[in-house]
Each structure stands twice: as C-alpha cells, then as structure tokens.
Amino acid sequence: MAAGKLFIGRRVRELRLEHSATQSQFAERLGISLSYLNQIENNQRPVSATVLLALADKYGLDITELSTGEIDRLASAVRETLADPLFESYSPSLQELKLILQNAPGFARALVSSHQAYRRHSEQLAILDDRLGRTAFVEGTPYDEVRDFFHYVDNYLHDLDIAAEGLAAEIGLQGGDAQPLLAEFLERRFGVRVVYDASMVSHIRHFDPSQRILSLNPYLPAETRTFQIAVQTAQSHASDAIEAILDKAAFRTREAAEVCRIGLHNYYAGALLMPYQIFLEAARRLRHDIGLLAARFGSSFEQVCHRLSTLQRPGSKGVPIFFARIDRAGNITKRHSATKLQFARFGAACPLWNAHQAFEAPDRIIRQLAETPDGARYLCLATRVTKGVGGFRTQRSSYALAIGCEISYAGAFVYADDLNLADRTAFEPIGISCLTCERTNCASRAIPPLRKQISVDHNVKDATPYRLI
Incomplete structure (x- = not known):
C-alpha cells in the first residue's frame, strides 16, 4: 500500500x-x-x-x-458529524476537509463537541415530549466524556506508563505470577495487607483504609486477583501522577473525573503487569499470539488486548491496532483505534463485522478479512469472554472482544499465516454503522444512511423495502 x-x-x-x-x-x-x-x-x-x-x-x-492516527480519528468524527441532516446543505470536498483538519484541528474538535451536545439535547427534548417536566437536562454521560478523553490521547499516557515501567523494574516484575511480589511491595511500602476473604461471594475487592487491608474474592481467576492488587498499587503509589492528569484534563463534572480516575488506575495496573518494552518485545517475538501473551504475563485475554491498544510510545510504537468490547445488545463498552477504522459514536456497529459472531462461537477466535467503503482492508479477530465470579447465584456477563489491524501489518500476527491476503475476493465488505455507510447493495442494512435519499417501489420487494438514490 x-x-x-x-x-x-x-x-x-x-x-x-x-x-x-x-x-x-x-x-x-x-x-x-x-x-x-x-x-x-x-x-x-x-x-x-x-x-x-x-x-x-x-x-x-x-x-x-x-503519525496520521490522530487525524484519521478526527476525520472520522467530523465526517460522521457532517452526515447529520442538519448539515445537508453543506458537503465539503475531501481537500477542504483535509485543510480544516491539518490547519485547524481545534476547530474540528469544537465542531464535533458541539454536535454531540446538540444530539444529546435533541434526545432529551424527545423524552420531554412524553415526560414533560420530569427530565432534567444533563451534559451527556460521564462515560462519554471519559471515553473521548482516552480516545484523543491515543490511549497512551506517557508519564503514567513510564512510572509503571519504572516500578515494575524496581519490584522485579518480568511477567508470570506477580501476586506475591506486589503483595509484598504493598505491605512493605504502604502497610497494606492483602487477604483472601471467602465470604466475598459477589464482590471483587474491598479496601479498608483504616485497617489498611485489601480483601479479595478468592473465587476469582488468578489474573483478576493480580490485576486488583495492581490497581491498589496504582491508588497507593501513583496518586500524584494520576491527579496531575485529571487536573490537566479539566472534566466538566466531578462524576467524569471519578470515572476517569478508575480508568487511570486500570491503565497503570496494566502497564505495571505488562511493562512497556518487555511486553512490546514479547508481542513481536510471539507474533501477537494473544493466548501466549496472556500466559507469559499472567493476564487475561482482555487485559492483553487492552495493553496492545496502548503501545503508542513515541519512538517505540507497536503495531497500530483497533480494539473494542461489545455486549450482547451491541453496545460498544470499550473502544480505541490507532488505525483508519474508527467506531461509530452514534448507532450500532455494522452487522457484517465478525465481532457479532463471537457470541455464537464461544472459546474460538474468529478471523475475518474485511474491507471498508473507503477501500481500506483489515485483519479482524473476535472472541467471546465471560466475566464474573462464577457461583451459581452470581451474574456473569459475556462480551465480544474485537481486535485487528490494517492488512499491511497482518504479517506481524500469527492469525494471518494461512490466510490469502492477496486475494481481494476474500475480503468481506463491512461498514462503520448503517447511519454513515453508503453501500447501496447491503442486504443487512438496518436503516438508511443519513446522506442518502430513499425511493420506494411498491411493485418490487428486495432485502430492504427501499432503494437508495
């Protein structure tokens, strides 16, 4: 390419x-x-x-x-914004859009933010039509704001990552079972004792600040318990660095700052258990075999996928990938992309994307060669994971994890070894979402795209009840 x-x-x-x-x-x-x-x-x-x-x-x-990753993400958000019928009288050329993104990225972000506020308020007005006087206006959810924060920092926080890598070297974390080393460090440095409480049937962890005791559910998988000890390490050891990031982010609400604090604790924990350079070298050597990486670092499949999505250190970047977690209803609960493939901010993901098939094939990694309407081609991987304690009376949640890369990087993944990447017919057409995809011959289309008009012929019945014009 x-x-x-x-x-x-x-x-x-x-x-x-x-x-x-x-x-x-x-x-x-x-x-x-x-x-x-x-x-x-x-x-x-x-x-x-x-x-x-x-x-x-x-x-x-x-x-x-x-790297053009930031421009690609911003371009995707601006294109989706301008696809709204609100802007039907304005359709910028590709050259005009590039000029805006390259010369005035701050203006482009302001446009996207304004449109998001418009969409939120429009939805709230629709609710008020039915429930007049009962619904207060809010500035979007804290999760939306935090998700955008991580999205626009490229899912990489340099100072926090460096600090975690330094502590990993101090403690001697090189992968494998990190529980005893972390537990010993917490008690020696902060007086925090780790215990395993069999009465914790549904909770994952509980920290008692007065007694300095971190209680963990012993029925959880080992990698989950280790990660929670690493989270406690983040709270105890990296609080100053995390507060500095939150101050600079200047979130609109206290709730958003608190949600982000959780995300930063988790980020530090992942960087501590999978130190950047050691993890990057292992990913290259094992050719991104996620199962082997999980075993090498004593981490879960999802933790490894998430860490792979953070390998954006200047001068030492990993393969640019996309990563998402999707629930059974199709909600994208985690998302990041360092590729041209950007996830929809409104509406559901494309039904042709293999991520949806993961729920039908548990314990398997589903592979897909896919092509988006802009001609970009991708290696897409998806699998189902189940989270929860696992007791008879406890709830367990299933998610699909989706991870992949542009096809030019597919050779770095063991999953592409027996695929014919040169065969254009092997690539399945997918989109971002029905709202923005302008493919005219898709039998899986749920709704018409915002930028197309429809024509209905009552004498003809096809896969969709209308034709795009």
Whole structure:
C-alpha cells in the first residue's frame, strides 16, 4: 500500500516559531526556497523526505509524532458529524476537509463537541415530549466524556506508563505470577495487607483504609486477583501522577473525573503487569499470539488486548491496532483505534463485522478479512469472554472482544499465516454503522444512511423495502 503524502504545515510553523526564526532564516537553514517553505506551512505542498530529515537533524523533530492516527480519528468524527441532516446543505470536498483538519484541528474538535451536545439535547427534548417536566437536562454521560478523553490521547499516557515501567523494574516484575511480589511491595511500602476473604461471594475487592487491608474474592481467576492488587498499587503509589492528569484534563463534572480516575488506575495496573518494552518485545517475538501473551504475563485475554491498544510510545510504537468490547445488545463498552477504522459514536456497529459472531462461537477466535467503503482492508479477530465470579447465584456477563489491524501489518500476527491476503475476493465488505455507510447493495442494512435519499417501489420487494438514490 503506497504511503500517503505528509502535510505537516502547522507543526512546521510551530517548530519555526519555537526557534524564533523568520521564514527566510528557517528556509535557508533547511536548504529550501522561501516559497517552498511558505507552501509547506500552508499545507499547499507535502513535506519531502529530504526536508523531513533536515527538520529532525537541525530542529530535533520527532518523526514518530507525525503519525496520521490522530487525524484519521478526527476525520472520522467530523465526517460522521457532517452526515447529520442538519448539515445537508453543506458537503465539503475531501481537500477542504483535509485543510480544516491539518490547519485547524481545534476547530474540528469544537465542531464535533458541539454536535454531540446538540444530539444529546435533541434526545432529551424527545423524552420531554412524553415526560414533560420530569427530565432534567444533563451534559451527556460521564462515560462519554471519559471515553473521548482516552480516545484523543491515543490511549497512551506517557508519564503514567513510564512510572509503571519504572516500578515494575524496581519490584522485579518480568511477567508470570506477580501476586506475591506486589503483595509484598504493598505491605512493605504502604502497610497494606492483602487477604483472601471467602465470604466475598459477589464482590471483587474491598479496601479498608483504616485497617489498611485489601480483601479479595478468592473465587476469582488468578489474573483478576493480580490485576486488583495492581490497581491498589496504582491508588497507593501513583496518586500524584494520576491527579496531575485529571487536573490537566479539566472534566466538566466531578462524576467524569471519578470515572476517569478508575480508568487511570486500570491503565497503570496494566502497564505495571505488562511493562512497556518487555511486553512490546514479547508481542513481536510471539507474533501477537494473544493466548501466549496472556500466559507469559499472567493476564487475561482482555487485559492483553487492552495493553496492545496502548503501545503508542513515541519512538517505540507497536503495531497500530483497533480494539473494542461489545455486549450482547451491541453496545460498544470499550473502544480505541490507532488505525483508519474508527467506531461509530452514534448507532450500532455494522452487522457484517465478525465481532457479532463471537457470541455464537464461544472459546474460538474468529478471523475475518474485511474491507471498508473507503477501500481500506483489515485483519479482524473476535472472541467471546465471560466475566464474573462464577457461583451459581452470581451474574456473569459475556462480551465480544474485537481486535485487528490494517492488512499491511497482518504479517506481524500469527492469525494471518494461512490466510490469502492477496486475494481481494476474500475480503468481506463491512461498514462503520448503517447511519454513515453508503453501500447501496447491503442486504443487512438496518436503516438508511443519513446522506442518502430513499425511493420506494411498491411493485418490487428486495432485502430492504427501499432503494437508495
């Protein structure tokens, strides 16, 4: 797959201003003409490999920070926003959209945020039609705000990840059974004693701050108990770093900050049990065999998938993947993508995506070669996991885990070894959601796309009761 042209005018301009240089001075030092620099800064011409290397050599530009993942995520959100009938009189060209994203990403994010607020308030008004006076207006759910926070930091928190990796080295965590090492560290450093309480039938963990006792359910899988000890370590050892992240995030509500605090504790725990460089090297050596990685680090399948989605450290990135967790109703309860494939913010996911089949085939990894309407192709993996204590009277929840990569990276995954990646007919057509997918011949379509009109012929019956025009 050919590499796309690199338009980084805004970053070049920022770099020049950081060094208090005029365009003439900057161009002279890079060895290019003033007019070429002007065109680069205004995103009228892409940056060449020669100029890119000169920027790295003379001005310390970190080339790894130029990943297009953030632009892809933002572009997906803006396209979905503009697909709303509210904007039916405005349909920007691809070039116009690129100019906005490259030159004014802050404006693009503001547009997406405004549209989200509009959608929330529209839904609330619909509820008020039936329940006038009973429903108060709210600013969206805390989970939506926190999910967007992790989405836009690329699911990687550098300072927190580095701190967890440092502590792992101090304690001697190299994978395997980390429970005794973590329990000993908690008691020695913070006076926290870990006990296993057989009376905890439905709870996972309980910490008594006055007694300094962390009680765990002994009936849980070993990897879950280990993870909860790592969470307690995060609460005790990384509280200052976590509070600094929360202060900078400036969430709108206290509830969102509390939800995010849980996410940050979990992030630290995963980074502690699966230290970045050790985990990255193991993932490459084992060719992303998730079962082997889970055994190597004493973690669950889901914990490994989640950790793979965080390998975005500048200068040492892993394979860019997408990762999602879906419940039986089709709700996406976790999502992140470092690929062009971005999950829908409204509506259900595409029914042709293999993630939905995971519930029908427990204990199997389902593979799919898929192609989205933009022509991008992916290796998609899905499996079902069940979470819960497992007692007769306790509830257990099942989820589908979906993970995958763009096809150019499929060779790094053991799951692609016997698949014919060169056969275009082997790729199944999928979309993001019916609301935004404009495929006209999909028998699985649930609703028409927002940007298409429908035509009904009462004399013809096809898979859908209408035709898209």
